[in-house]
Amino acid sequence: MTATSTWIMITATALGTAALRAAGPALLDGRQPSNRVRRVLDRLAPALLAALIVVNIAVTDRRLTVDARLAGLAIAALALWLRLPLLLVILGAILTTAVVRII
Amino acid sequence: MDGPAAIAASAVIFSGSAQFALVAVAPQAGAGAAVTAALLLNARYLPMGLDAAPSLTGSAGQRLLQSQLLIDESWAVARRSDGRLDREALLVTGGLFYLAWVAGTAVGVLGTGLVEDPQRFGLDVAYPVTFLALLWPQVGSGDGCGAALAGGAIALALTPWTPPGVPLLAAALGALVGRRPR
Numbered sequence: 001m002t003a004t005s006t007w008i009m010i011t012a013t014a015l016g017t018a019a020l021r022a023a024g025p026a027l028l029d030g031r032q033p034s035n036r037v038r039r040v041l042d043r044l045a046p047a048l049l050a051a052l053i054v055v056n057i058a059v060t061d062r063r064l065t066v067d068a069r070l071a072g073l074a075i076a077a078l079a080l081w082l083r084l085p086l087l088l089v090i091l092g093a094i095l096t097t098a099v100v101r102i103i
Numbered sequence: 104m105d106g107p108a109a110i111a112a113s114a115v116i117f118s119g120s121a122q123f124a125l126v127a128v129a130p131q132a133g134a135g136a137a138v139t140a141a142l143l144l145n146a147r148y149l150p151m152g153l154d155a156a157p158s159l160t161g162s163a164g165q166r167l168l169q170s171q172l173l174i175d176e177s178w179a180v181a182r183r184s185d186g187r188l189d190r191e192a193l194l195v196t197g198g199l200f201y202l203a204w205v206a207g208t209a210v211g212v213l214g215t216g217l218v219e220d221p222q223r224f225g226l227d228v229a230y231p232v233t234f235l236a237l238l239w240p241q242v243g244s245g246d247g248c249g250a251a252l253a254g255g256a257i258a259l260a261l262t263p264w265t266p267p268g269v270p271l272l273a274a275a276l277g278a279l280v281g282r283r284p285r
Contacts, residue, residue, distance in 0.1 A: 005134045009125060013122075014112075018171060021152055024148070024156045041154050044275055046250045048271065049238040051254045052234050054262075055270060056228075062262060064259065069228050089236055090229055090236075097227075
């Protein structure tokens with residue numbers, strides 16, 4: 001891959017990404033969405049958060065995988081259920097994942 | 104991608120998933136396929152931007168500028184208990200991540216090979232676990248539960264069959280699942 005095509009690739013990705021980030025606010029253009037639209041928009045967060053968790057925990061190279069990360073997530077869920085502070089939730093998950101990887 | 108290109112990419116793209124996609128796809132499939140993969144991954148900014156739009160203020164130009172600090176982390180961290188976004192938190196988190204991202208890339212370029220695989224320490228679960236903590240109260244409130252289950256299921260189902268990015272984008276359809284207004 002030549003240096004020129006690398007820079008063209010970076011520029012194209014940067015412009016496309018900026019456009020995607022700006023598209024939402026540009027489409028709504030300062031208006032407040034109707035209640036019905038608002039309700040769907042409010043549910044975008046849980047839907048996307050759940051998907052982000054799935055692809056970061058259970059996916060390796062496009063394959064569904066069960067590994068140490070799932071143990072870390074399970075411990076985090078337990079800690080959240082016990083209402084432990086966020087820092088403990090994250091540290092518990094990191095430690096669990098690391099320990100399971102060693103085993 | 105050499106050092107200067109990597110640092111420039113962090114400064115102008117500011118999106119880890121897209122940048123990793125470029126590096127992973129370009130050598131085998133070429134620049135066009137790499138850009139397509141990266142933009143497919145970032146297509147999630149469309150629904151995220153729609154979600155964030157009512158929280159941004161100022162003129163049209165200012166709002167579009169603010170939208171450029173939209174990343175997974177700032178979008179997630181800025182969420183308030185009422186489900187809307189805190190504009191200050193979004194901008195501060197996005198700005199800090201931008202500085203850390205560019206500086207971190209520079210450190211990475213200079214120190215290539217010095218650091219061992221961070222996965223060994225389990226650090227890679229920090230983000231998804233943070234996402235879980237943010238999702239937790241929204242699932243408890245009832246209406247978010249169906250959307251979360253649907254979004255997660257869509258991502259799981261599509262992952263083996265579609266290019267990376269499509270599962271995340273399609274998961275936005277999970278937002279249509281929920282109680283009808285009375």
